[in-house]
């Protein structure tokens with residue numbers, strides 16, 4: 001992850017944890033267990049490059065906590081990967097799996113490399129080398145990796161193939177994010193966006209708002225946003241604009257049409273990175289506004305579903321007073337300063353690690369199906385996803401109401417409490 005100089009994501013994750021640990025009055029032993037990863041692996045991956053020379057890449061796997069089940073979390077390829085980023089992400093995975101109550105813990109992995117400068121054969125070498133180093137400590141019953149930044153289904157299949165060669169058998173439950181037909185789950189591509197709208201639907205019900213009487217403004221037009229918009233509009237909601245990144249101009253634009261954008265129309269002029277063709281959009285009657293315009297629209301719902309750090313102490317005060325709900329599809333879109341603004345304005349926030357947990361929940365379903373070698377129909381997957389997300393939402397909102405907590409704090413309390421309890425029940429503390 002590229003990060004600001006001096007910013008340490010692991011320290012931030014620990015600070016967030018400490019705040020909730022104080023609230024829960026956790027004992028010292030439990031705090032020590034949960035503040036730090038249980039296990040960390042760092043290793044060399046020698047790869048023979050296309051020019052015949054050997055290059056050594058640095059790889060990591062961090063297993064933050066597995067009291068509730070096998071660790072789960074992606075593998076990132078990034079030139080600026082650091083062990084502290086991997087540690088923080090592993091901890092956040094523990095809380096995410098816990099808040100939606102799936103029987104998994106948190107893990108994360110990475111390799112310091114830039115796939116842009118590597119051939120497919122060299123990337124295959126990294127994947128196979130990565131799993132050779134840790135084949136003994138990952139597996140369907142211990143730690144289940146997945147795709148993440150700059151890794152995809154192909155990388156997962158290389159890792160799986162090498163693991164199966166080492167262990168001599170078929171173990172599709174080792175890894176998720178596999179293509180449908182080779183152990184992947186139907187419904188995975190819809191899962192995060194739909195999951196976001198399942199919890200949004202419940203929030204609106206709780207606020208006494210009918211989806212068909214609401215409007216939304218969305219940042220992002222990639223995997224999460226596209227499926228969120230599709231389902232939200234099917235519920236009757238109106239999306240009036242989307243904001244996305246323009247590769248060519250190296251800036252973002254907001255595309256607006258009233259009374260509502262037309263999803264099919266925009267999908268027809270969108271590239272595979274979720275960027276919309278500006279000129280074609282104008283031809284279709286869209287207003288093309290500056291990137292930040294999505295923030296200041298008079299809508300009921302804001303859906304940040306692009307990147308982190310968008311709702312800040314500077315931007316949050318500029319959002320319309322009409323906004324009642326912020327549904328966080330992206331990871332980390334809101335800073336603590338913006339949280340203060342939302343708290344004060346009584347905006348109902350659906351926090352990222354609850355609101356975008358549809359993806360990991362469906363990955364859990366993939367793992368279950370892979371272990372059984374029996375695959376469900378799409379409707380079954382999405383039905384089960386709805387049940388999980390709805391129930392997770394109500395758990396969090398009920399606690400928030402009872403204890404008068406901000407939604408993000410309530411979600412952390414539930415997640416951390418469940419893991420703490422599992423550690424206690426196992427006799428670790």
Ligand code: NAD
Nearest residue numbers: 192220221222223224244245252274306329330331356359
């Ligand atoms: P994506 O790559 O498919 O789409 C990203 C979108 O964001 C694109 O439309 C891009 O144009 C837009 N974007 C990028 N920079 C922008 C900027 N500065 N201003 C406006 N728009 C910008 O990614 P995705 O899979 O949809 O993920 C979006 C967010 O959701 C990320 O924060 C990701 O970590 C999080 N998330 C995704 C999943 C998943 O299953 N895909 C699961 C959990 C969380």
